[in-house]
Amino acid sequence: xxxxxxxxxxxxxxxxxxxxxxxxxxxxxxxxWWAPVxxxxxxxxxxxxxxxxxxxxxAISTLA
Amino acid sequence: LTKTxxxxxxxxxxxxxxxxxxxxxxxxxxxxxxxxEAGLNLIExxxxxxxxxxxxxxxxxxxxxxxxxxxxxVVITALAVNLRMAMYSAxxxxxxxxxxxxxxxxxxxxMVDQTFAVAxxxxxxxxSLTLDQKLIYYFGCAAAVCPFWYVFSLLGALLGDSIPSSxxxxxxxxxxxxxxxxxxxxxxxxxxxxxxxxxxALLLAWMPYNLWLIVAAILAMxxxxxxxxxxxxxxxxxxxxx
Numbered sequence: 001x002x003x004x005x006x007x008x009x010x011x012x013x014x015x016x017x018x019x020x021x022x023x024x025x026x027x028x029x030x031x032x033w034w035a036p037v038x039x040x041x042x043x044x045x046x047x048x049x050x051x052x053x054x055x056x057x058x059a060i061s062t063l064a
Numbered sequence: 065l066t067k068t069x070x071x072x073x074x075x076x077x078x079x080x081x082x083x084x085x086x087x088x089x090x091x092x093x094x095x096x097x098x099x100x101e102a103g104l105n106l107i108e109x110x111x112x113x114x115x116x117x118x119x120x121x122x123x124x125x126x127x128x129x130x131x132x133x134x135x136x137x138v139v140i141t142a143l144a145v146n147l148r149m150a151m152y153s154a155x156x157x158x159x160x161x162x163x164x165x166x167x168x169x170x171x172x173x174x175m176v177d178q179t180f181a182v183a184x185x186x187x188x189x190x191x192s193l194t195l196d197q198k199l200i201y202y203f204g205c206a207a208a209v210c211p212f213w214y215v216f217s218l219l220g221a222l223l224g225d226s227i228p229s230s231x232x233x234x235x236x237x238x239x240x241x242x243x244x245x246x247x248x249x250x251x252x253x254x255x256x257x258x259x260x261x262x263x264x265a266l267l268l269a270w271m272p273y274n275l276w277l278i279v280a281a282i283l284a285m286x287x288x289x290x291x292x293x294x295x296x297x298x299x300x301x302x303x304x305x306x
Contacts, residue, residue, distance in 0.1 A: 007129070007135045007138075008104060008108055008129065009108070010135045010139075011112075011125055011129060011135055011138050011139055011142075012108065012111050012112045012115060012116075013115070014135070014139040015112070015115070015116050015121060015122075015125055015138075015139055015142050015143065016111075016112070016115030016116050017115075018139060018143045018146075019115075019116050019117075019118055019121065019143065019146045019149070020115075020172060020173065022143065022146055022147060022149045022150050022153070023149045023150075023152070023153055023172040023173070023175040024153065024168070024169065024172035025150055025153050026150065026153035026154040026156070026157050027153055027156065027157060027160060027161070027168040027171065027172055028168075
């Protein structure tokens with residue numbers, strides 16, 4: 001049983017845009033006004049400053 | 065001469081990444097079949113494939129949609145699976161940081177596990193490559209992966225049930241991720257992260273909406289980071305004694 005079509009499109013667009021933002025997050029020019037906002041996407045998932053992205057990659061790839 | 069060199073780097077990237085076609089093709093085919101079986105129509109299936117280009121996250125989203133999970137949970141969980149790409153993005157800054165805005169946009173769109181893994185290996189082994197050569201090589205890698213992902217997802221969605229289950233296409237998922245993850249398990253913190261994520265994921269498999277995935281990932285990150293800190297402290301102590 002699948003969710004209704006509206007939800008599917010929300011998921012497609014949300015996931016598409018969110019994934020692109022994650023991919024682009026560090027490649028945005030520093031001076032761009034939305035760079036700090038975009039960088040918050042991955043940063044917000046980093047619980048403390050000591051968690052490096054290498055750990056995120058390792059853990060999530062293993063889970064996936 | 066410049067055009068010939070460009071072509072050469074493009075084909076080098078294409079050839080270096082081409083072994084992944086063997087994995088991407090059944091993976092894409094399987095996604096098309098599963099999406100159709102889950103109730104997505106052809107347009108929805110292809111839009112997800114083209115907009116997201118991330119197999120694991122797409123499968124996660126499908127599984128959660130089938131479980132009737134709230135939209136917010138579906139998007140957040142699938143994005144958590146894709147968070148590794150933030151690391152790819154950070155790692156590519158020294159190579160693509162000075163490229164034009166449009167080229168960085170395009171590079172971001174084609175940033176998938178295979179293109180990143182192959183390109184970064186090339187950049188490490190040949191540090192003298194220019195920005196253009198790096199970009200051309202990268203897009204060569206993408207050309208060997210992304211079109212096949214689109215085409216085979218389309219085929220899977222069109223063929224649907226007519227592909228016999230005896231073909232066991234689902235073998236492509238674990239093989240793909242073992243091939244990508246195994247070479248990364250180079251240090252004790254990496255191994256610790258992997259071990260914690262596996263154990264916690266199995267222990268919390270009862271959680272609704274696949275929430276075990278996020279919990280296990282966060283705990284694994286913390287375990288890896290803590291192990292790295294402990295190793296650094298031990299190293300400093302040893303240096304102090306010496």
